[in-house]
Amino acid sequence: MHIVADLHTHTIASTHAYSTVYEMVRGAKAKGLIAIGITDHGPDMTDGPHEWHFSNLNIIPREIDGVAVIRGIEFNICPGGALDRMSEKSLEPVEFALASFHDCCFAPSTRAAHTEALEAVLHDKRVQAFGHPGNPKFDFDMEHIISQCNQYGKLVEINSNSFAIRKGSRENCTEIARLCKKYQVPIVVDSDSHIEYTVGCVDNALEMLEEIGFPEELVVNSSGERLDEYFRGRGLTLFG
Numbered sequence: 001m002h003i004v005a006d007l008h009t010h011t012i013a014s015t016h017a018y019s020t021v022y023e024m025v026r027g028a029k030a031k032g033l034i035a036i037g038i039t040d041h042g043p044d045m046t047d048g049p050h051e052w053h054f055s056n057l058n059i060i061p062r063e064i065d066g067v068a069v070i071r072g073i074e075f076n077i078c079p080g081g082a083l084d085r086m087s088e089k090s091l092e093p094v095e096f097a098l099a100s101f102h103d104c105c106f107a108p109s110t111r112a113a114h115t116e117a118l119e120a121v122l123h124d125k126r127v128q129a130f131g132h133p134g135n136p137k138f139d140f141d142m143e144h145i146i147s148q149c150n151q152y153g154k155l156v157e158i159n160s161n162s163f164a165i166r167k168g169s170r171e172n173c174t175e176i177a178r179l180c181k182k183y184q185v186p187i188v189v190d191s192d193s194h195i196e197y198t199v200g201c202v203d204n205a206l207e208m209l210e211e212i213g214f215p216e217e218l219v220v221n222s223s224g225e226r227l228d229e230y231f232r233g234r235g236l237t238l239f240g
Helices: 021-030 049-056 111-122 142-146 160-165 169-183 203-211 224-233
Strands: 006-011 035-041 069-078 096-100 156-159 187-190
Touching: 006 021, 006 069, 006 096, 006 156, 006 187, 021 035, 021 069, 035 096, 049 096, 111 142, 142 169, 156 160, 156 169, 156 203, 160 203, 169 203, 187 203
Parallel strands: 006 035, 035 069, 069 096, 156 187
Antiparallel strands: none
């Protein structure tokens, strides 16, 4: 199994990342990817860009140097399941949105509080995917949430970077992947790259998925056809 697109990456618009849009595309091209999602953090993160950044995303070309560019955001999940305080107008150019827990926006709390927040995100039509849900700081009722993902059109991300920086994530991601397999929930496998040199670096996640016999047809970004079909279903033509 391999991926053809990395749908979760950050640029210097999030100041703890270190590459421009062009450099991130260059990193994707070097890995042989056909598409990249630019998903900088929402403005409720201390160093996230202002909402004007997202309102102007449509100036980014659809294709740069042969790589399709998907204009996105990584929302911060806030207590109660609220997301970043942004106007609907500023989100109009956004084509793909993940929602993730980050300590600076949601201090780790109880299993019940985390589950309640994710339940609210399930119902939020602005969100397409749960970002790095394997973070052990944010324990939640995995089966309760994942069993509903198809009903509400949510993808689940297996975030390869978590395996390295969030201790305990491999075990959680394995359980999440097993539940996605059980409930036939599509996933995306991403790098969460913050610099061009790590775009598309997802070997840790792919190794785990292969160990549990995860079906490739449920990995949205494992083929150009699946990727294109998913985004066409959202009214977006990536290629041609």
